[in-house]
Amino acid sequence: MSQMPGQDASQPLNGSRPRRELAVCEITTRNWTFEQDVPAYVAAGIDALGIYRPKLDGIGVANAARTLREAGLPARSMISMSHLAGAGDSLPAAVIDDHMRLLDECALLGVETLVVVPGMRHGRSVERVEALAIDALGRLASAAAERDVVLALEPIRAPYFDCLNTLSDAEKMVRTVALPGIGIVFDTWHLWNEAGLKETLKSAADLIRLVHISDWHDPPREHDDRLVPGEGVMPLAGIVRYLDELGYAGAYEVEIFSKDVWASDYHDVLRRCRRWFDGVWGDERQAVQLGAEN
Secondary structure, three states: OOOOOOOOOOOEEEOOOEOEEEEHHHHHHOOHHHHHHHHHHHOOOOOOOEEHHHHHHHHHHHHHHHHHHHHHOEEEEEOOOOOOOOOOOOOOOOHHHHHHHHHHHHHHOOOEEEEEOOOOOOOHHHHHHHHHHHHHHHHHHHHHHHHEEEEEOOOOOOOOOOOOOOOHHHHHHHHOOOOEEEEEEHHHHHHOOOOEEEEEEHHHHHHHHEEOOEEEOOOOOOOOOOEOOOOOOOOOHHHHHHHHHHHOOEEEEEOEEHHHHOOOOOHHHHHHHHHHHHHHHHOOOOOOOOOOOO
């Protein structure tokens, strides 16, 4: 049975453990508008939404917030379109200004997590990019906390980004910042086959604030070649169940970049996501499998 939109996912059902929450990032339904996404997600039994910021341009932040409230659909995340480290050797004021604006939007929309990335090296050393990103997070942390928003770093696999490619690197950065409200996004597509994943997940579990899910086409033909959960070769159910065992209680958010999915029937995509997610928890006795290399 699906959670009713707007239901508090932290509350146990019938005295059992809290219900796991399925969200969908709007990039998954890229060709729909925000106004199309919201009622369709509700109709498909999706518990929450991840905002794809460009879609707000067509409706406006205030109208989007009202649409979400009226639908009873919470917004769990938004992805920053600005890079924390900028492109030069010093931190541009515009980076802080951009993220302050996004934090204000998150507060208005009820968004819990703002997904951020350091960005590309642009000829700089990895250490310099990380230092600039850490500086930016330090400057933004108090503003995020005041708005009840978590700034969550997302590691992205090479070659798509040339900096912050592993969960281990993200954990080191966040522990260096060492401020409340700074966390990590664990994206299964980027990190599922990272060496030593099981131990790194165990070490970083307390920092993970959002989990992105999609499946792996073997081999990927390009970045925009992700699959609906359960339809690829990734041991995705095992990863999700292991996170659950580690105590992760946040949203599992479908984020699919795929030319094939973007050209397909989105109602069907949402139904398949919901069906797979519900099936993950169908047999609690099933052994957790993350892959032989882990």
